[in-house]
Amino acid sequence: MKTNVTAPIGGHAKGAGSDALPDRFLHRAKKGITREIVEEISREKNEPAWMREFRLKSYEEFVRLPVPTWGPDLSGLDFQALTYYQRTEERKYKSWDEVPADIKDTFEKIGVPQAERAFLAGVIGQYESEGFYQKLRPKWEEQGVIFCDTDTAVEKYPEMVKKYFMTDCIKTKEHKLAALHGAVWSGGTFLYVPKGVHIDMPLQTYFRMNARASGQFEHTLIIVDEGASVQYIEGCTAPLYHNSSLHAAVVEIFVMKGARSRYTTIQNWSKDVYNLNTKRAIVEEDGIQEWVGGSLGSGVTMLYPCSILKGRGARAEHLNIAVAGPGQHKDTGAKVMHLAPYTTSNIISKSISFGGGISTYRGLLKIVKGAKGSVSHVQCDALMPDNISVSNTIPYIKVNEDDVTLGHEAKVGRISEEQVFYLMSRGLTEQEAINLVVQGFMEPIAKSLPLEYAVELNRLIAMEMEGSLG
Amino acid sequence: MSTLTIKNLHVSLAGPANGGAGKAILNGIDLVVPKGATCVLMGPNGSGKSTLGNTILAHPAITITKGKITFGKHVLSKMKTDEIARAGVLIALQHPQAVSGVSVTNLLTIAMRKFAAKQKNFKMAHFREDIKTTAKALKMDSEFLTRSINEGFSGGEKKKMEILQLALLPAKCVIIDEIDSGLDIDALKLVAREISKLRKRGVSVLLITHYNRILRWIKADRVHIMHKGKIIKSGTSALAQTIEKNGYSSYITA
Numbered sequence: 001m002k003t004n005v006t007a008p009i010g011g012h013a014k015g016a017g018s019d020a021l022p023d024r025f026l027h028r029a030k031k032g033i034t035r036e037i038v039e040e041i042s043r044e045k046n047e048p049a050w051m052r053e054f055r056l057k058s059y060e061e062f063v064r065l066p067v068p069t070w071g072p073d074l075s076g077l078d079f080q081a082l083t084y085y086q087r088t089e090e091r092k093y094k095s096w097d098e099v100p101a102d103i104k105d106t107f108e109k110i111g112v113p114q115a116e117r118a119f120l121a122g123v124i125g126q127y128e129s130e131g132f133y134q135k136l137r138p139k140w141e142e143q144g145v146i147f148c149d150t151d152t153a154v155e156k157y158p159e160m161v162k163k164y165f166m167t168d169c170i171k172t173k174e175h176k177l178a179a180l181h182g183a184v185w186s187g188g189t190f191l192y193v194p195k196g197v198h199i200d201m202p203l204q205t206y207f208r209m210n211a212r213a214s215g216q217f218e219h220t221l222i223i224v225d226e227g228a229s230v231q232y233i234e235g236c237t238a239p240l241y242h243n244s245s246l247h248a249a250v251v252e253i254f255v256m257k258g259a260r261s262r263y264t265t266i267q268n269w270s271k272d273v274y275n276l277n278t279k280r281a282i283v284e285e286d287g288i289q290e291w292v293g294g295s296l297g298s299g300v301t302m303l304y305p306c307s308i309l310k311g312r313g314a315r316a317e318h319l320n321i322a323v324a325g326p327g328q329h330k331d332t333g334a335k336v337m338h339l340a341p342y343t344t345s346n347i348i349s350k351s352i353s354f355g356g357g358i359s360t361y362r363g364l365l366k367i368v369k370g371a372k373g374s375v376s377h378v379q380c381d382a383l384m385p386d387n388i389s390v391s392n393t394i395p396y397i398k399v400n401e402d403d404v405t406l407g408h409e410a411k412v413g414r415i416s417e418e419q420v421f422y423l424m425s426r427g428l429t430e431q432e433a434i435n436l437v438v439q440g441f442m443e444p445i446a447k448s449l450p451l452e453y454a455v456e457l458n459r460l461i462a463m464e465m466e467g468s469l470g
Numbered sequence: 471m472s473t474l475t476i477k478n479l480h481v482s483l484a485g486p487a488n489g490g491a492g493k494a495i496l497n498g499i500d501l502v503v504p505k506g507a508t509c510v511l512m513g514p515n516g517s518g519k520s521t522l523g524n525t526i527l528a529h530p531a532i533t534i535t536k537g538k539i540t541f542g543k544h545v546l547s548k549m550k551t552d553e554i555a556r557a558g559v560l561i562a563l564q565h566p567q568a569v570s571g572v573s574v575t576n577l578l579t580i581a582m583r584k585f586a587a588k589q590k591n592f593k594m595a596h597f598r599e600d601i602k603t604t605a606k607a608l609k610m611d612s613e614f615l616t617r618s619i620n621e622g623f624s625g626g627e628k629k630k631m632e633i634l635q636l637a638l639l640p641a642k643c644v645i646i647d648e649i650d651s652g653l654d655i656d657a658l659k660l661v662a663r664e665i666s667k668l669r670k671r672g673v674s675v676l677l678i679t680h681y682n683r684i685l686r687w688i689k690a691d692r693v694h695i696m697h698k699g700k701i702i703k704s705g706t707s708a709l710a711q712t713i714e715k716n717g718y719s720s721y722i723t724a
Contacts, residue, residue, distance in 0.1 A: 413570075416567070417530055417531065418567050419567045419569060420530075421527075421529055421530060421551060421567075422563065422566060422567040422569070423569070423577070424550070424551035424552040424555065425527050425551055425552075425554075425555055425560070425561050425563070426555060426560075426577060426578075426581040426635060426639065427552055427555040427556045427581045427584045427585060427639070428552055428580060428581060428584065429552050430550075430552070432552075432580070433552075436569070436572055436576075436577070436580065437569060437572070439571065439572070440569050440570050440571030440572035440576075440618065441570060441571055442571070443570075443571030443572075444571070
């Protein structure tokens, strides 16, 4: 057992489950999902009527819609065996010192306070279903930046939430998991950057799922107003249990005219987690959306960040690395819709499959009639150090405009005996040599991460792969 | 510094995937590279020269069926490639591999951290400066220090990259495999100058080559001719000149 409990930064290699905490819930909903449970969640949160109505409508969609069957096998996922809501803390803390010792411990192990001090503009911590700690540097608060958990936003900024929450970007009727999310969502991040404000340090949220057989459904809503820019990072982790848990997050990003947004996530869930997310950005004229993702851990992952290039000259950059080890299935990719002229997308997807792991790149690229002068490039690189693992590439491309430039490249690489010999002949051990080849493979992703994350990503992948090769 | 000693060495290449018997390549090699000496190994194509170099570094495709290789107190024939390297026996490969996303600076700093564990007063900042200085001496553009190693490099650039690494890591004995092929005369001079610097530091050298050309700048203590996996003739540097003039045939048919 290894690697399952660490989180994106500063984590320690701990035995799986060893830092799991005893249950300490103030409120925990009954198992399963019913109309009553959805109502109970809303009541627990003291939500306004409009949000309760929204949840109930979503629940109806959830009941109506079938489980998706076009991707990995989800038949092991029993929606009635999960707990959908649990709250541990009565209030939110603004000072790290106030946070209760056991929760503080968990987050200190993954390096939260150090990171906040060192290089972050703001931090939110979420434990189970609710955010418990949030802080934004005063400099940004003064400029009108809003950075809080999404429940707080419902209470404090209802007009904005009503306007953007699962309305234009991701709709609950799209698929069963989006509908489920709409019904039971809790926590997540609300970020608003006013016109022309450039936040030059990243903002970060840490999510920690600690209880077994539970679901985590955080909702992240980011609005980057005209000409503004921001970099937001999410890190996710959970200890190892043997009951399947579900992480079904939704991320909605609005990139206004001339704005720039970078959303980075490193997910390292334990291997019994179904990690099924829906993430999408709508990019207006001359806006830029960048997605940087590292997907480690979890059993089944389905993740295809989507960019809707709505305004002329809008641009999307997708960079993703997926690591699939024994018993893991990574179904990841990117979706880009070019809806306006002179829009650009650049997709780099890298995967490492080892020890029988399966990784699939699933892409959708659509260029509509009239989106003339659009450019798209897709590059899929797979690294497979053995003969028992699987790598698939399923790019789906639909183009209805003639005046476009398209490129698609797919490569499968192996770690050759000669390469390992070469590096060993410089004094590196076999494991170090393999790790270095893997690191080199991921270099394009690592160099777009803040240094601390790049180092941690390399370390996590090395730990995942250790002992699985050779 | 120590002496490299090869005694009655027999090796075969790994057989077919089913584990069948491999092909015998070396058939009883006896060779000594005394400490600080420079020995040249010559011979026609396919005589087993590169296999000998790779065997010393424990290449995974090669099996030693008989005999022994030692370097001072180290029994190289029982060690792994990385242990041999860390014992100070390094190789400049004839066909070095490309590693995407890994620069020579990356590789050298990682490697040096392993060597430096044994060294006193080691300073990584100084080492990084040394990398730049040595690259300059080899007239290598600084971009080669940050690009993916050997990826898209010309033959000559790869050779310089190999010598750069040998010059910077704490070598005691170096095996240099056909460094002269693919190098123009100017590059060859620069490479020979780095090899001479190694000699001056007391490093022993086993130089594998087809041609006499490089010996214009490097003084050889011994020259050995190899054919069909055996040393068939040994002599002084004069032997290399005779071969340059008459070819290998007189020795091979003899």
